[in-house]
Structures are given as C-alpha cells and as structure tokens.
Amino acid sequence: MDTTDKIIVNRLQQGFPICASPYQRVAEELGIAEAELLTRLQALLADGVLSRFGPMYHAEQMGGALTLAALKVPEERFDEVTDIVNSFPEVAHNYARNHLLNMWFVLATEKPEQVQSVIAEIERQTGLVVYNMPKISEYYVGLQLEA
C-alpha cells in the first residue's frame, strides 16, 4: 500500500456520495483520475485490504434484528463448527477469539424472529450451546481505522 492507497482507504471509510458519477467526484476531491481510483479500489478489494465496499445495511433499521452470539467450541472441532456457522447467510461476521468462548459471530436477519430460529438451528447442527448477547444499549458505533 502506498500513500495514495492509504488516502483512498481513509477517504472511503467516511462515506461515498450518491450521484451519477460518484467515483469521479471522489477522485477529483483526492486529486487523482477516476480510472486510477477505480483500478486501485479493485486492487484493494482483490488484495483483501478492504473486506468490502458499498452500502452498509443496518438490519434493525430495516425491520430486522442483529445479535452477537458466542460458542465454546472444543479445539478439535473448530474447523467443522466454523463451516457450519459460516454456512448461514444470516452470519454476517465471525471471529475466533482467545477465550473459552472462542467463537463470536454476529447474526443479521431480515425479520426479528429469524434470530431465534437461526440460533436454534446452529445449536442443533453443532450440538453446542449458543450464548446469545443481543445489545441492551448502544453507546457508540463509529469504526474508522486509519491506514
């Protein structure tokens, strides 16, 4: 990643316009050509520097639900359980963490009742207890990581 890539990563975390030629507008702002912005963005996605680029949808605001859940996965079953959990489209994120509760995933569903049914199905397929930790209050969400 060179300086231009870093500028792009930092700028694009802040938000992207809705207009006919939004890449053109951002490229102008950054003082680079539109084609260069598109090429670099493609490379940043291909290299995995960016996980994705696009609208970040909020399940709750569209009438659905969101929860954080955790599993205690026996070490020897970790890969198998990862495959089961990740196979659900409702699993938006999944992280391994250094704890007895060693798998933490976010469920985002279009309808609120789907959270319970997906949890029940994950419990059935894995034979493990899902620790459901839906938020009670949200104090802050504003992830910006400087490149």
Place this chain on the structure above:
Amino acid sequence: MPIDEIDRQIIQATQAGLPLVREPYQAVAEQLGLSAQVVMLHMAEMQQTGVIRRIAAVPNHYKLGYRYNGMTVWDVEDSHVDELGQKVAKLSFVSHCYQRPRHLPDWPYNLFAMVHGKTEADAEQQVAIIAELLGEQASSHEVLYSTKILKKTGLRIGG
C-alpha cells in the same frame, strides 16, 4: 422504517458491494430494470432513515496493521452501566460500545468496548485507560483478542 419492494431489490443487488464502474447506480438500475434516478432516490432515503449506515469501504483490520483487536468486557453495576458506557464511548480509540446481557455464572460481563492496536502495547494501553476510567466500578474484566477473521461479509438477505 420498513423497506419496500424496490429497497429490497436494491439491497439484494448491492449487499455484496457497489459496482466498480463509472456510473454504479446506473449499473444497479439496469440490473433491476429501474432508472438510475429511482435507485439513487431510494438509496438516499434509506441513508436518511438509517437503513444504510453509510456507503463506505470496510477495511480488514489486520491488513491495515491493526493486529491487536480486542473485545474488552467489563462487569459493572447495572444501575451505572449507562453512565459508564457513555463515558467509555467518548474515548477516541473505542470503535463500538454496548451493554449486553450477562450469562451467569460463566459470563459476568455486561459492558463491551472494542479497541484496536497495531502493537500489543498500544492495545494494552487502551485497556488500561478504560480500566482507569471505570475504576472500582468495574469488579472484573477480560480482553478477548480476535485471533482470526472467520467470516466478514456483512448483512445478506435472501431472494
């Protein structure tokens, strides 16, 4: 704010990402048999109502050098959790902060705050600052570092 059928189609067409072409909204519109105007109008409205948090790049923490991503979890009195959560949320390095339910006896923690450090020392310092802020109001805490991203796709709704 419930979504309508056009919103739903736009979500499905863009949930994996915005097209990397000069006129991305026009490209989405063509795919759905709509006009670019309608797509942009619906997306602007979804942004206004919060269905779209923002249109943005989501970085891979590790690839930007943030190798120590810690979920810090604290056991604080329920009667003080809102006040303390708001204080912790004001720290510039905290990216997410929530109250969540305990699962006693194995999980006594009710306040969650995410920190991100390029080095272990950076992350530990951030944890120390939170610990100092909470003082004796936190009876115990732990830091769960992520050791691997197993999945990071964001929301996906079915067809």
